[in-house]
Amino acid sequence: xxKQIILGSIRAVVGALFIFSGLIKVNDPxxxxxxxxxxxxxxxxxIASFFEVFKGIALPIAVFLVVVEVxxxxxxxxxxxxxxxxxxLLVMIVFFTFLTFYSAYFDKVTDCGCFGDAIKLTPWESFxxxxxxxxxxxxxxxxxxxxxxxxxxxxKYSVFGSLVLSLILAITAxxxxxFIDFRAFKVGxxxxxxxxxxxxxxxxxxxxxxxxLVTLDQYPTEDGYEFVEMNLxxxxxxxxxxxxxxxxxxxxxxxxxxIDKKILILVSNLSKMSTANISEISSLVNDATAAGVExxxxxxxxxxxxxxxxxENGWAIGYYLGDATVVKTIIRANPxxxxxxxxxxxxxxxxxxxxxxxxxxxxxx
Numbered sequence: 064x065x066k067q068i069i070l071g072s073i074r075a076v077v078g079a080l081f082i083f084s085g086l087i088k089v090n091d092p093x094x095x096x097x098x099x100x101x102x103x104x105x106x107x108x109x110i111a112s113f114f115e116v117f118k119g120i121a122l123p124i125a126v127f128l129v130v131v132e133v134x135x136x137x138x139x140x141x142x143x144x145x146x147x148x149x150x151x152l153l154v155m156i157v158f159f160t161f162l163t164f165y166s167a168y169f170d171k172v173t174d175c176g177c178f179g180d181a182i183k184l185t186p187w188e189s190f191x192x193x194x195x196x197x198x199x200x201x202x203x204x205x206x207x208x209x210x211x212x213x214x215x216x217x218x219k220y221s222v223f224g225s226l227v228l229s230l231i232l233a234i235t236a237x238x239x240x241x242f243i244d245f246r247a248f249k250v251g252x253x254x255x256x257x258x259x260x261x262x263x264x265x266x267x268x269x270x271x272x273x274x275x276l277v278t279l280d281q282y283p284t285e286d287g288y289e290f291v292e293m294n295l296x297x298x299x300x301x302x303x304x305x306x307x308x309x310x311x312x313x314x315x316x317x318x319x320x321x322i323d324k325k326i327l328i329l330v331s332n333l334s335k336m337s338t339a340n341i342s343e344i345s346s347l348v349n350d351a352t353a354a355g356v357e358x359x360x361x362x363x364x365x366x367x368x369x370x371x372x373x374x375e376n377g378w379a380i381g382y383y384l385g386d387a388t389v390v391k392t393i394i395r396a397n398p399x400x401x402x403x404x405x406x407x408x409x410x411x412x413x414x415x416x417x418x419x420x421x422x423x424x425x426x427x428x
Contacts, residue, residue, distance in 0.1 A: 070206055073199050074139050077152065080196065081136030085229070087182075088129040091241040092233045093395040096125035098172070102162060105171045122237070130229040131155070137225040139203075142213030144222075149203045149210070156197050163190040239413050240395055247303045248393040248408060254307055255321045255406040262300040266293045309383035312366055316383055321406030324427055326351055326358045328380075330398045331390040333364040333372065337397060341376065343417040344398065348378050350420040363387035402426050 088095045099121040106114035117124065135155065138148035166172040167186035184192065203210065236242060244250065247257060268279045271289040295301070308317045320327075328344060330336050351358045360382040362369040369382045394401060394411055402410035402423055409426040412418050 066206070066209060070203065070209060073202055074142075074210075077196060077199050077203070078136045078138075078140035081132050081139070081152070083136075085129050085132030085134075085136060087245075088125075089133060089229050089233045090236060090243055091245075091395065092125045092129055092237055093122065094241070095129055096122040097391055099125055101172050105165075109169075109171070126230070126233045126237075130226065130233060133229045134222060134226050137222050141218040141221050142211060143218035145210045145212050146207050149200065149207050152200050153204050156193060156200050160190070160193040160197055163193050166190075236395075238415055240399075240411060240416075244411075246392055248307075250408050250411055252303075253405070253407040254304060254403075255318075257304040258302050258307060260300045260302055262297060264300055265296040267296050268293045306386065306389050308389075309361055309385050311383050320359065320383065321403070323405065324356065325403045326356060326423060327401040327403065328358065328360045328398055329385075329390050329394055329396075329401060330360070330362045330364070330372070331387050332397055333362060333368050335397060337414060340414040340417055344400070344414060345376050345378065347400070347417055347420060347423075348376075348380060351423070352379050354420060356420070356423070359383060361385045361390060363390050 100118050103114045103117045103121065107118075131151075132155070135148055135152050138144055139152065162172075163186065167190045170186070172186070232242075248254070265280075268282050269291040270277050270279060270283060271291050272287055276291065277288075308315060309320055310316060326347070328348070348358050358378075358380045360369065360373060360378070360380055361384070362372065362382060363385055364372075366384065369384065373380065373382060391397075393399075394413075396413040396415075398414050400410075400412040400414070400417060401408060402412075402418075404427055410418065410423065
């Protein structure tokens with residue numbers, strides 16, 4: 064009886080964590096694909112060059128992984144095909160543990176994306192989390208013959224229902240934008256304010272005085288102290304955005320872009336940019352420029368390629384260059400549209416949902 068209670072508790076913890084983690088990533092499979100691309104890029108340089116091939120199919124792999132994560136969590140919870148589920152969970156957690164260990168030990172990928180952008184973990188925190196799950200799943204594996212298989216129809220329908228629903232949600236998020244935006248550039252954020260500390264930063268100074276280590280709130284002015292290190296006392300006050308910048312061959316324009324009302328067209332990868340809705344974007348650009356609304360293109364590319372994109376589409380707009388990672392963080396669409404009002408993000412659109420100028424004006428009212 065006690066063994067069944069313990070196994071049931073472990074199943075509940077493992078299933079809930081996999082479902083939670085999977086649903087967060089189902090919300091943003093493009094973000095998971097970006098993280099996988101980072102891993103494949105590192106592996107192609109450190110392990111074998113064939114990993115480069117997987118970068119081109121990172122998004123399908125991401126969708127498969129996040130859907131399987133949810134489905135396996137449901138299978139463990141409801142007990143349907145419980146033994147195959149344990150085998151698959153063990154394979155998956157070994158894979159994840161390898162990724163997080165590699166990230167932590169070699170300091171290659173600083174954020175595993177285990178819980179998407181909702182919960183940020185350091186590489187070592189991610190590894191320890193996976194070790195915890197690995198231990199629990201190994202217990203289930205060792206006692207797999209004691210796990211009761213649920214053959215009821217409702218359990219089967221629950222699993223297949225979660226498969227279909229997760230897949231629909233993932234595809235919907237890809238074709239639009241994440242349902243919930245956990246990133247620093249979500250609607251309502253003022254970029255300029257988020258680039259500043261929310262409060263004065265406070266530091267503690269660790270000093271050596273003779274054989275003794277002391278911690279001081281202020282750097283000592285008297286003699287006899289040797290500096291060891293300084294630690295931030297209020298890390299929550301750090302800027303939420305630290306890497307936003309735009310520029311062109313005439314200089315940096317980060318401050319200027321955060322002034323007044325603007326429509327931004329963002330392109331994170333020019334070679335992979337979708338042209339499916341370019342006519343709708345062109346209509347928005349042309350209507351906006353005719354109405355005197357400032358439109359800027361931010362492109363993670365070269366000056367020449369960016370100017371060529373503007374020329375090809377007949378856009379009478381200026382442009383800036385930006386970092387590809389930052390552009391991908393701002394919006395999960397290539398291209399995407401961001402509407403600013405004095406540096407505050409008031410609207411974000413996938414190119415599949417390109418707004419009309421009237422819809423943009425409504426955001427500024």
